Every structure is written in structure tokens, then in C-alpha cells.
Amino acid sequence: MSNKELFHLISSFYRAVRYTSGIVASICIFLMVCTIVPDSIGRFFFNKPLYGTLELNMLLMSAIVFLSLAWAQSQRGHVRVEILISKTSPNSQGILNIICWALGFIFFLAITIGGTSDAIHSVMIGENLWGVKKFPLWPGKILAAFGSALLCIQFLIDISSEFVHISSYKTAKDKIEQKPPLEQSKEF
Amino acid sequence: MEPITAGVLMIVLLLVLLSIGLPIAFSLGISGAICIYMVTGWDTTYGFLSTTPFNTSASWLYVVLPLFILMGMLSYSAGINQDAFTIANYWVGRIKGGLAMATIIACSIFGATSGSSIAAAATMGKLAIPEMRRYKYSMEMAAGCVAGGGTLSVMIPPSGILVIYGIITEESIGRLLIAGLLPGLLSAFIYMVGIYIWCTIKPTIAPPTDVSVSWRVRIASLRNGYGAVLIFGVVMGGIYTGIFTPTEAGAFGAGVALILLLVKSKSRFYSLREGLTETAKVTCMFFTIVICAHFFTLGLTVSGIPRTLVTYLTNLNMHPNVILVMLLLVYLPLGMFLDTVSLLFLTLPILFPVVKSLGFSGIWFGILVTKLIEVSLITPPLGLNVYVIKGILPEVEIGTIFRGCIPFLVMDILTLMILFLFPQIVLWLPSTMR
Numbered sequence A: 001m002s003n004k005e006l007f008h009l010i011s012s013f014y015r016a017v018r019y020t021s022g023i024v025a026s027i028c029i030f031l032m033v034c035t036i037v038p039d040s041i042g043r044f045f046f047n048k049p050l051y052g053t054l055e056l057n058m059l060l061m062s063a064i065v066f067l068s069l070a071w072a073q074s075q076r077g078h079v080r081v082e083i084l085i086s087k088t089s090p091n092s093q094g095i096l097n098i099i100c101w102a103l104g105f106i107f108f109l110a111i112t113i114g115g116t117s118d119a120i121h122s123v124m125i126g127e128n129l130w131g132v133k134k135f136p137l138w139p140g141k142i143l144a145a146f147g148s149a150l151l152c153i154q155f156l157i158d159i160s161s162e163f164v165h166i167s168s169y170k171t172a173k174d175k176i177e178q179k180p181p182l183e184q185s186k187e188f
Numbered sequence B: 001m002e003p004i005t006a007g008v009l010m011i012v013l014l015l016v017l018l019s020i021g022l023p024i025a026f027s028l029g030i031s032g033a034i035c036i037y038m039v040t041g042w043d044t045t046y047g048f049l050s051t052t053p054f055n056t057s058a059s060w061l062y063v064v065l066p067l068f069i070l071m072g073m074l075s076y077s078a079g080i081n082q083d084a085f086t087i088a089n090y091w092v093g094r095i096k097g098g099l100a101m102a103t104i105i106a107c108s109i110f111g112a113t114s115g116s117s118i119a120a121a122a123t124m125g126k127l128a129i130p131e132m133r134r135y136k137y138s139m140e141m142a143a144g145c146v147a148g149g150g151t152l153s154v155m156i157p158p159s160g161i162l163v164i165y166g167i168i169t170e171e172s173i174g175r176l177l178i179a180g181l182l183p184g185l186l187s188a189f190i191y192m193v194g195i196y197i198w199c200t201i202k203p204t205i206a207p208p209t210d211v212s213v214s215w216r217v218r219i220a221s222l223r224n225g226y227g228a229v230l231i232f233g234v235v236m237g238g239i240y241t242g243i244f245t246p247t248e249a250g251a252f253g254a255g256v257a258l259i260l261l262l263v264k265s266k267s268r269f270y271s272l273r274e275g276l277t278e279t280a281k282v283t284c285m286f287f288t289i290v291i292c293a294h295f296f297t298l299g300l301t302v303s304g305i306p307r308t309l310v311t312y313l314t315n316l317n318m319h320p321n322v323i324l325v326m327l328l329l330v331y332l333p334l335g336m337f338l339d340t341v342s343l344l345f346l347t348l349p350i351l352f353p354v355v356k357s358l359g360f361s362g363i364w365f366g367i368l369v370t371k372l373i374e375v376s377l378i379t380p381p382l383g384l385n386v387y388v389i390k391g392i393l394p395e396v397e398i399g400t401i402f403r404g405c406i407p408f409l410v411m412d413i414l415t416l417m418i419l420f421l422f423p424q425i426v427l428w429l430p431s432t433m434r
Helices: A003-046 A053-074 A092-127 A138-178 A182-188 B005-017 B023-038 B044-059 B059-076 B079-093 B096-113 B115-132 B140-150 B159-168 B173-179 B181-201 B216-240 B247-264 B268-303 B305-314 B320-327 B333-334 B340-357 B363-378 B384-392 B398-422 B426-430
Strands: A128-130 A134-136
Touching: A003 A053, A003 B247, A003 B268, A053 A134, A053 A138, A053 B023, A053 B044, A053 B059, A053 B115, A053 B268, A053 B305, A092 A138, A092 B023, A092 B181, A092 B426, A128 B363, A134 B320, A138 B044, A182 B268, B005 B305, B023 B044, B023 B115, B023 B268, B044 B268, B059 B079, B059 B115, B059 B159, B059 B216, B059 B247, B059 B268, B079 B096, B079 B216, B079 B247, B096 B115, B096 B140, B096 B181, B096 B216, B115 B140, B140 B181, B140 B384, B140 B398, B159 B173, B159 B333, B159 B340, B159 B363, B159 B426, B173 B181, B173 B216, B173 B247, B173 B426, B181 B247, B181 B426, B216 B340, B247 B268, B268 B340, B305 B340, B320 B333, B320 B340, B320 B363, B320 B426, B333 B363, B340 B363, B340 B384, B363 B398, B384 B398
Parallel strands: none
Antiparallel strands: A128 A134
């Protein structure tokens, strides 16, 4: 298998994981409605709440956020102030984007490393939420670390695609500059 | 390093990161984490980085937000906005500026089932602008009233912004939502009176329509409004009477919207899937800001900036109302450049302690801030609703849409002054809650 094929295989696998994570996050939202409504009805009309609803929804909340992180970044879903960078050249925008995604990568790498060690500790001690019934906390922590790690991978992909854009922009610019003036004027 | 110096550096760094285009959430997180590191060292910072993201997101308090977002998405797919516009058009369409008034009423009804101003402006823009243009309404009037009307969703409960305000300030979310009802209705009423006056002064901007509708048809049309009444009744009725917590009300509202979608929509499963995936994306975007803003708030706390500001402002020899106006004015320039969620997370950790120390009601301040956020949605250069309209009508100049928003800005300032001078409008309904 050539390096190109291997890269293609890995990126396809990553995209499938990112897509699946997004779908799981969507299902988690549906699960919220499906648990809170019966819990409220049971509590109000029959004085019988659904035990564990609160704890389960806390973990679902965390799963929704962390499993959608990389997916939201891939669709540029995170809000940014573009009023200044939109005034710069495409090349400068590419460089600024690389700086931004690199900073994001470093920040979330620290969160991933810290979150992973916290998740491992949580598994080791069998961490639980203590309510009427005990509820395991460690799956939520593992999902949080996993989601952060996916976002780090997404940042690396974004950085590499910005490099590709900058180099392709430079190549296109060089080609235009090499053409005789008449040909350039025709093209524009 | 001196905590205050670290705090000031944090704010400078935040501005630099924002200006190079780093997403607002990451800018808040990075600048906050660096400030914590400068004041407390690596071990504490690493501790926060390890535990804060999970602990912040895994909270029962926050569950209400995705449920409200889902409710709005499903209501939109169920066609509630279309029904609302048809009903409003039958009832007020023949009055001077009637189609514009119908748009405002429809936006208010849609706002009562969804907390998203973008969704309101986008959907009403597609529905109402072609109809107004068909009757020779000027583009300023058509675009301005949709952009302005769209902002009503921010105030009329259930409002996502008021939920976020409640989470940050720890004010009762239920009371905040109920408090938003009268100011929301007041805003809609002032918009309608303003439209009437505008059309009287300049009749060419909104010529009268020639369609006559009998009273029988008008009354019969009300039957199509059952969806909005049901969702609003379940959510706000449940919260007001104390049957539901806001989170439970959100789940019930989403459940009712889901049933309406299954009954009314032709592409029900596609709409449900789209609603769920879009909710997941918007929730993630919100909570990335929430998690990262937590670092910023921690940075502010360890730097002692809010405490210093409170001491400084309370020692000033000024009337508390003057200080409050000064604090509120901060939102006007910031609202021109920042999105609403980031704006709240940036300002409230600093300003809210000052407001409380001056003895003002947190609920009243929340409504005033929400009104200012409405204003920021239609002010240049980044009025979000204006860009939504521009997206629907790419051929229209952005300046035309902003010009159309000017009368609505004037009306917003008038509403703000009324709410400032008469806090009872805000505080009366929450005071009657069980």
C-alpha cells in the first residue's frame, strides 16, 4: 500500500468516525426528550419519577457537546470575528488561519491530555455520581477526552488544508505572472 | 506577576486573538488559561484544563438549552411561522402598513415557540418580503420590519439568551423567562404603532392592500394557530404555574413540536433528522463558548478585576442609575462586533457583580441587556439579522436593509427607555409566580 493510499484510508476512517460522532450526538438529544418527558409525567401524575434521569441527562449533555466538537469545526461552526481578516489578502488569511488552528490545537491538546488522565483516574476508581442510585461517571469522561482528541485531529487537518490552499494560490499567482500581458488581460 | 497586570494582559491578548480571527470560544479559553497560569502557576492551570471542560458541560442546569433549540427547529419545520403569518395577515392585512404589522405579529408568535432570531428573520423573510413587495411596499420597509421583527424572538419567551443570562448570573431561569413576556409584547406593540405612524407620514412606502377577508374566514383561520398556542401554553404555562422546571418545559415543548411535525409535515423524518443534527451543531457551538468562557471567568476571578471594578464604581460619587446607564452603554459598541452569546460571557462576569452591589434587580438588568442585544442584531456593521435578510435577497444593497432598520432602532431605544423608567413592567409577572 502506497503512502497516498494509506493517507486516503486514514482520512476516510477519520471522516467516518467524525460523522458517526455527530449522529450519536443527535441521538443523545432525542434521548433527552424521551427520558425527561416520562420522568416528569411519572413524577407529577403518579409520584413515580424515572430514577437516574438527571444523572443520565448530565452525561448526555456532555456527550452532545464533545462528540460534535470536531464536526462543528469541520463545518466552521465556531463563531469568529471576521471583520479584520476579511480585509486581508487570501494568502494572509491562510497564514492567519494556520496560526488560529495551531493555537486551537495547542489549547485542546492540553485539554485532551488532562481530560485523558482524568478519565483514566475515573475508570481506575470507578467514579460514580451518587443520587438515589449510583450512576457511572467515567463513560462521560472518556467521551469528553475522545471528543477533544477528535477536535485536535480536525485542527491538524485544517492546518494541512490551509497549507495546500496557500501553495495552490501561490502556484496560480506565479502562473498568471509568467503569462504575457495580452493573455492575462484576456483571462480577466 | 501582579494579578491585576495579568488580568489586563489577558484582556489585551483576548482582543489580539479575536482580531486575527481565532473563534471567540478558543480566544476566551486561551487568554483565560494564560491568565490563570500567570497568577497561579502550571499545576493549578493543568488541574483546570483537566476537569473544567467535562464538569462545565455535564450539568443538569444546561440541559434546557438544547431542548429549547430543538423545540425551535421542530416548530419551524412544522410550519408554525407560515400559519402565524397567514392568520396575522387575515386580521391586520388591510390596516395601513398591515402586511408589515402582520410580519411583526407572526414574528412574535414564532418567537413564542422558538428562541432564535436568525430562524425568525430567515423564515419570515422568505414568507413576508415577497408578499410585501407584491403590494409595492418599499424595500426599506419590507426588509426593516423582518429584521426588526426577528429580534423579538430574543425577548419573547422561551428565549435562549435569557436562559444563558440565567446560567451565567445564577438568576432564576423560570422568572427570567416569565419576565421577558411583557417587554416582548411591549416591543411588538411599539413596532406596530411605529409602522402605522411611519406609513401615515410616508404613505408610499406601504400602499394599502385590496384583499378583503370576511370575519368568518378570519375566525376560522384562528384554528391554524393551535400549534403555537399549544407549545407556548405547555412551556410557559408549565413554568408559570410551577408544574415544570424550565428543563422539563423544554422537553415537553420539544415533544409537542415533534408531534406537530409528525402530524403536519410531509417530509417528517427528514425534518426530524435535520432538526436533531442542527441542534447538535448549535448546542456544540454554544457550549464550546460556555466551556472556554469558564476559563476566562476563572482568569478574571484570580486577577481580581471584577472586585476592583466594583470597589471603584461603588466609591464614585454618582447616582447608581447613572452608573447603570454607563454599564448598559457598554453593550452598544460591543454588540456591533460580537455575537450575542459571547457578548454575555464576556461582559456579565465583570458587570453583574457591580449591578448587584448597586442594589438593582438581576432580572430587570437581564431584560435591559436582552433588549440591547436585540438592538445589536440590527445595527451595523455586524447586525446579524440584516445579513440573514441579505442572504435571502442577495440583489438588495446591505445599506438599504440597514436604512430600513433605522426606524426600528428608534423604536427599540424608546422601548428600552420605558423599561428603564418603569421596572414594574418587567418585575410584575415574576412577582406573581408560585
